[in-house]
Amino acid sequence: MKIYNTLTRKKEDFVPIDENEIRIYVCGPTVYNFFHIGNARPFVVFDTLRKYLEYRGKNVKFVQNFTDVDDKIINKAREEGVSAGEISEKYIEEYFRDAQALNVKKATVHPRVTENMNEIIAFVQDLIDKGYAYEAEGDVYYSTRKFAEYGKLSGQNIEDLESGARIEVGEKKQDPLDFALWKARKTDDEIAWESPWGMGRPGWHIECSVMSTKYLGETIDIHAGGQDLTFPHHENEIAQTEAHSGKPFANYWMHNGYITIDNEKMSKSKGNFFTVRDILQNYDGEVMRFFLLSGHYRSPINFSRELMEQAKNGLARMRNAKLHLEHLISTGSEGMTERETAAFAELGKYRDKFIECMEDDLNTADAISAVFELIRDINTDTKDGGSKEFAEKCLGLLDELTAVLGLLRNDDSAGELDDEIRKLVDERQEARKAKNFARADEIRDLLAAKGITLKDTPQGVQIIRE
Structure with missing residues (x-):
């Protein structure tokens, strides 16, 4: 790596x-x-x-x-x-x-x-x-100049830092570049601990x-x-x-890297400050995780509703692939065919590609692309149905890779249907058998309003979430 x-x-x-x-x-x-x-x-x-x-x-x-x-x-x-x-x-x-x-x-x-x-x-x-370090009236400061390699991580040198450094009012440090290791208590209601330098608390x-x-x-x-x-x-x-x-x-x-909000720096004064709790009101956590992993971690990324919708749609593709395979597992034929055996062996290249991406400085963006390529080939291989065993193996590979990304872990959003939706799906099937197409269409519209699309296949009804 x-x-x-x-x-x-x-x-x-x-x-x-x-x-x-x-x-x-x-x-x-x-x-x-x-x-x-x-x-x-x-x-x-x-x-x-x-x-x-x-x-x-x-x-x-x-x-x-x-x-x-x-x-x-x-x-x-x-x-x-x-x-x-x-x-x-x-x-x-x-x-x-x-x-x-x-x-x-x-x-x-x-x-x-x-x-x-x-x-x-x-x-x-x-x-x-x-x-x-040295003590000054209950505060303790680090003598930055004493550490010869100061600046090696950020690439800054002492001279450049010195030009912008100031001693703030109330600070007792000997040099503007020094920083606090321990802060003396300022007021009686301030949380503090006993120390050799008096009551205080640590610097950050x-x-x-x-x-x-x-x-x-x-x-x-x-x-x-x-x-x-x-x-x-x-x-x-x-x-x-x-x-x-x-x-x-x-x-x-x-x-x-940094996150910008609609291409601007996040700031409470600009009104573009979003907590995760705020965002969870409109998107589930896996959509947010997908969004955060969809760019390389060292690159800046921009947070916007449009990009979150793209992440939501991308995650929906993964979830629908899982739903499709679960559908095949419950309805597919017994025993893998020779064609399926060869097809699954071919799918192994996407595991290799996924690992190659992750080994290259944790390139989650390209790793996600490898997962979508896997899904594309699985969909092609199963467009006319398939065996339960092939579907199980494909689902196992999909689950293996998405688990590394922390995606498709939420059962509620990854395909488990609540009782109300399941009853509607079953009722629609009964209505179709009874040739009550008006009711079947009504139920289809009700489900569509909930973000559920039904696809009738030779193997039975397939449920697709938006």
């Missing part, structure tokens, strides 16, 4: 530290609200990376944190008159609801900042002891360094997140972690 490494700015062969366990850390959400479509992209993309590696027989230890201490959480708690802990707990639960709708698998570990405070304090103290960047090191070790295989995290968050993580351990932090850095 080849992965584009942000650190080296080129595609590299992916060589795990330990073939028996691939270690991946992905930056998780700050839990003060529902996560938005921009957050959803790294969650879906790197969940797909994990699924693919597991499909290829690898054991993956996948860590994604929850930032449950932050100014945004504190401000939200003040607005609602509750504790910061109540806010973070609520939105961690809401995260799991929306992530499940997107078929994002739970991480091996979901560490929280509040559960790792002793380790964070010890990590900060170690950086002070090693001369990379230190959290991931500590949790990655604790749960995955000093050097990990892949650190991933959105492109917006490259600088300063991931750059600062490298500086802290490598100063602490003296070893490389991560061998591969992966970053997904």
